[in-house]
Amino acid sequence: MKRTSKAASSKGSSKPKKASAAPAATSAPKASVELSSIRERIDGIDQRIHDLLNERARFAQQVGESKRGEGMSTADFYKPEREAQVLRNAIERNKGPLRNDEIVRLFREIMSACLAQQEPLKIAFLGPEGTFSQQAVLKHFGHSVRALPLPAISEVFEEVQAGHADFGVVPIENSTEGTVNHTLDMFLNSPLKICGEIELRIRQHLMGRMKGLQKIARVCSHPQSLAQCRQWLDEHLPNIERVPVSSNAEAARRARDEDGTAAIAGEAAAEVYNLGVIVPEIEDTADNTTRFLVVGRKLFSASGQDKTTLLVSAGDTQSPGALHRLLGPLAANDITMTRIESRPSRKRKWDYVFFIDVIGHAEQPPLSTALEELRKASTLFRVLGSYPAAVL
């Protein structure tokens, strides 16, 4: 079956192929000698890695001391542009056998631990524990941070703005279901800046305390997740009630506490709420991915591969050529636009603002030149942030 083979193949592909077994009786003593000598080599390498990790940590400490000397605060110690460069360098020199995503994960954790020596960053996210937002926090900042779950996207913005958290992580769009409008609308009135983006492959699992599909009376999940699995639900559970809830973690909690309730959520929720996965990977599109934004209080310098998000308006949206006036300066300066989204301005009816993502950093040409021209052509112009393009 499609689902079973997908899960099996993703596991199988990461396992190294074993050499075919040699005859047991004669080769066993030789194999154990080989094994112990290989393990000796591994112990020696571990010692070197360990020494190098601590040597690296001491240098990172020195960087921290010099930053402190310049009067910087905890949030200022974090340098997303430098971290992106370290990770891109790691990918570039990687010759395997470790995969790029594993190498990136390991170096991410090393930087996370090095930075936490100075003081762990506080990262607010849309909770509770076990949500995809939490996974995004750990993917981007590593495990040596203090992750603060909050009940609403607006509270994530508020906590960062008030300085109670250094950064916030919020979902912005899903490759199957599109924009998270609530997040986009927060930028209309918030002074916060975008400091990073995170792409997370979303694997939705059907989970519960029951074994098969027969005992399921209702399926709970966040509306976005229910929508990402619509076709699968239509096909396999057509007459079962779908209950939208505030988060996937809340759905998992209900599946733990209520008879007949199953949840759609990620692996982390199954672990936190101690549920069995009934059917893995039920999302309708195979590369289902959510993009998250990191929000903070200041702008960062260029990393070499950056994106910029703009909030613009041309005044009367319904006048001839209004959108053309905004996009003209981008086209004239060869700027690549990766996304455009219109939202009600919330000032007048049928009046719209545009959120535009482009390739490049706002302070570097050719984008800086294009933005000067765009500023003149618009009635509302804000750079919401320039930030490193997601590394994997």
Ligand SMILES: O=C(O)C(=O)C[C@]1(C(=O)O)C=C[C@@H](O)C=C1
């Ligand atoms: O290069 C710096 O500015 C550091 O603080 C060092 C380091 C690292 O471990 O490489 C740690 C944290 C920063 O976010 C970026 C890089």
